[in-house]
Amino acid sequence: xxxxxxxxxxxxxGLLASGCGPAMRWDRSxxxxxxxQADQIxxxxxxxxxxxxxxxxxxxxxxxxxxxxxxRHRPDYFQWRQxxxxxxxxxxxxxxxxxxxxxGYTQVPxxxxxxxx
Numbered sequence: 001x002x003x004x005x006x007x008x009x010x011x012x013x014g015l016l017a018s019g020c021g022p023a024m025r026w027d028r029s030x031x032x033x034x035x036x037q038a039d040q041i042x043x044x045x046x047x048x049x050x051x052x053x054x055x056x057x058x059x060x061x062x063x064x065x066x067x068x069x070x071x072r073h074r075p076d077y078f079q080w081r082q083x084x085x086x087x088x089x090x091x092x093x094x095x096x097x098x099x100x101x102x103x104g105y106t107q108v109p110x111x112x113x114x115x116x117x
Contacts, residue, residue, distance in 0.1 A: 022110065022111070023109065023110040024107040024108065024110065025109075026039075026040065026100050026106070026107060027105060027106060027107070027108045028104050028105045028106070031105070036105070039103050040096075042099075043095075043099035043100050043103070044096050047092045047093075047095035047099060048092055050092075050095055051088050051089075051095060052088070054088075055088040055091070
């Protein structure tokens with residue numbers, strides 16, 4: 001049992017380390033720093049608003065449905081709420097990224113020089 005938990009811990013650390021990459025920023029050839037910042041704020045606000053509307057009444061499992069059939073114990077409210085907040089946050093990040101790409105931006109590493117304008 002101890003060997004299995006050690007293996008799982010190493011696998012989790014490996015997955016986390018592989019996800020680390022260079023810091024990225026949004027770039028568009030005709031945009032100034034102020035334009036990029038204004039577009040980011042606009043996209044983040046729109047994404048937050050849409051994500052809130054999409055998840056405002058989402059319940060994850062049937063609270064109003066039949067009594068927790070198939071569960072040994074009643075589901076934990078904190079874990080349920082945390083999962084919903086995590087899903088909403090990922091949805092919001094994807095929407096903000098989609099908005100920036102629609103405005104013509106691409107992501108480039110932070111240390112990369114911007115093209116001459």
